[in-house]
Amino acid sequence: MAIIVQPQDPTEVLHTARRPAPEAAPPLAGLEARSISAWFGDHKVLDRVSLTMPAGVVTSLIGPSGCGKSTFLRILNRMHELVPSASLAGEVLLDGDDIYDRSHRLVDARKKIGMVFQKPNPFPAMSIYDNVVAGLRLTGVRPARQEKDELVESCLIRAGLWSEVKNRLREPGGGLSGGQQQRLCIARSLAVRPRILLMDEPCSALDPTSTRVIEETMLELRHEVTIVIVTHNMQQAQRVSQQCAFFLASQGTPGIIVEHGDTAAMFDSPQDQRTYDYVTGRFG
Numbered sequence: 001m002a003i004i005v006q007p008q009d010p011t012e013v014l015h016t017a018r019r020p021a022p023e024a025a026p027p028l029a030g031l032e033a034r035s036i037s038a039w040f041g042d043h044k045v046l047d048r049v050s051l052t053m054p055a056g057v058v059t060s061l062i063g064p065s066g067c068g069k070s071t072f073l074r075i076l077n078r079m080h081e082l083v084p085s086a087s088l089a090g091e092v093l094l095d096g097d098d099i100y101d102r103s104h105r106l107v108d109a110r111k112k113i114g115m116v117f118q119k120p121n122p123f124p125a126m127s128i129y130d131n132v133v134a135g136l137r138l139t140g141v142r143p144a145r146q147e148k149d150e151l152v153e154s155c156l157i158r159a160g161l162w163s164e165v166k167n168r169l170r171e172p173g174g175g176l177s178g179g180q181q182q183r184l185c186i187a188r189s190l191a192v193r194p195r196i197l198l199m200d201e202p203c204s205a206l207d208p209t210s211t212r213v214i215e216e217t218m219l220e221l222r223h224e225v226t227i228v229i230v231t232h233n234m235q236q237a238q239r240v241s242q243q244c245a246f247f248l249a250s251q252g253t254p255g256i257i258v259e260h261g262d263t264a265a266m267f268d269s270p271q272d273q274r275t276y277d278y279v280t281g282r283f284g
C-alpha cells in the first residue's frame with residue numbers, strides 16, 4: 001500500500017526560515033528635565049525649568065507663543081545646540097542617564113529621542129517606502145530586504161497610514177495629503193525605534209479630520225513610546241495627554257513652568273490664577 005505524504009510547499013518553508021524573529025520592543029522610558037535654562041546669545045529664554053515626563057504617558061506642553069516651549073522640546077533631544085548662538089544649562093535624563101554627558105554622542109540622543117515638527121517634512125521626491133527607512137542610516141544597521149519590508153509595514157501600521165498607502169509605496173512622499181505626510185513623518189520617526197517621541201504642534205497645519213487621526217495614533221503609540229507634545233489647542237491637550245505643563249514668559253522674562261500635573265486636574269481646577277486665565281482662554 002502506498003503511503004501518501006502531504007507534499008510540503010518548499011517556498012513556504014524557505015519563507016518561514018528566512019523570517020527574522022520579531023525584535024522585542026524596547027521598554028518604555030521616562031524623561032526628566034532638571035533645572036533647564038536656555039539662551040540665544042545673551043537673551044535668556046528659559047529659567048531653571050524642571051519637568052518629569054513619565055514613561056508611557058503623553059505629556060503636553062502648553063502656553064502662549066514665545067514662552068520657550070519649542071526651545072525646551074529641542075533641548076530634550078539635543079537640537080538646541082545646533083543653533084550657533086544657543087547655549088543651555090541643566091540636565092536631561094533619559095531613564096536616569098544624562099543625554100548631555102560627555103560620554104554620549106549627539107546621534108545617540110537623536111536616535112533615542114525622535115521629533116515630529118509642525119510642518120510635515122517628508123523628503124518629497126523620495127518614495128513613501130524610502131521615506132520610512134530614511135532614518136536608518138543614523139543607526140548604522142542595514143536590514144535585509146525582507147526585514148526592511150516588514151519594518152516599513154509595521155511603522156506605517158503604527159502611524160495609522162498603512163491602509164491608505166500600501167498599494168503605492170513606490171510613489172513619492174510629496175504626493176500625499178498634509179495629514180498623510182505628517183503620519184509618514186511619524187512612521188519615519190518610529191523606524192529607528194525611539195524611546196521618546198517629541199511632537200511640536202504636529203497638527204497645527206492640518207485639517208480637523210487629519211488631526212483626529214493623528215490624535216488616535218498618539219493614543220495608541222503611547223503604549224510603546226513616551227510622547228511629549230507641544231500644542232496650542234486646549235481641547236487637544238485634554239484629549240491626548242495625561243500630564244500637562246503650563247509654560248509662561250511674562251513681560252520679557254525667561255520662560256518658566258507655572259504649573260504642571262494631571263491634565264484633567266489642571267483644566268478642571270488649576271492651582272494658579274495664571275493657569276486658570278490661560279486654560280479658560282483669557283489670554284494667549
Ligand SMILES: Nc1ncnc2c1ncn2[C@@H]1O[C@H](COP(=O)(O)OP(=O)(O)O)[C@@H](O)[C@H]1O
Nearest residue numbers: 040045063064065066067068069070071072083
Ligand atoms: N533660533 C533662534 N534665535 C534667536 N532667538 C530665538 C530662536 N528661536 C527662538 N528664539 C526666541 O526664544 C524665545 C522662545 O521661543 P520658542 O521656544 O520658539 O517659543 P514657543 O515655542 O513657546 O513659541 C522667543 O523669544 C524666541 O524669539
Ligand SMILES: [Mg+2]
Nearest residue numbers: 069070071230
Ligand atoms: Mg513653538
